[in-house]
Amino acid sequence: MNPEQHKKLSILWHNQLELIRWKLRERNDNSYSVQVVKPSLNISIIISCCSVIEGYLFTVIKDHLFIAGHKNNKENDNTQLLDRVLLDYSEQLENATWGRYLKIFETITGYSISKGIESNIFKAVAIMFQYRNQLAHGNEIEITFIENGGPGEIKPTSKYFKILKYGEEKKLIKVDYDNHNFDILTNQFIDHFYEKTKQFIIEVNEMFPPELRSILTADLFAIINDKKHL
Structure with a gap:
């Protein structure tokens, strides 16, 4: 796997963000045909928000493995080992619980999300x-x-x-x-979680030192540093 291939694998969660924005715009249409499916739109927004967070964390985890493997490969040709490790963690994360995501993230990156971001956002x-x-x-x-x-x-x-x-x-x-x-599907409740999703990504990203943020592929999309765009 080369760096360009790695970057191309990291874009799907960003597409989910665009999909959420589109759903929010559609949901605010007052026509009957839209309002009748508003609860379904709100359900899908929550599911998409979780997909965004999972995708972002997955990207960061893969980046750390890739960076560590790249440094190691300068001294040892261990590309196959890195690919096996990436595959193993990819399979684990596909069916991981939220708690498991956090544990794998901390194991690979050395950073604890629960300790590194605002408690209200984490909750x-x-x-x-x-x-x-x-x-x-x-x-x-x-x-x-x-x-x-x-x-x-x-x-x-x-x-x-x-x-x-x-x-x-x-x-x-x-x-x-x-x-x-x-009513557990109010627009206000759903919007709250969307805002917390954006804040979560920003805060997790800011846990890392600038020199590391600059080489993470998640930073390619210019949405972390541009908070207004989020």
């Missing part, structure tokens, strides 16, 4: 991945309410418990405990 992204995992199964969005003779509560074991509580804390969703109604 938001962790919640978003839980959200994505529930939505991706296509099951009904269901929660269990508990009546205690006073204001209702959500059963802590409900699959969406942490997600709903997070949305309530941020005042992005409202649960009607009296009538047992809720």
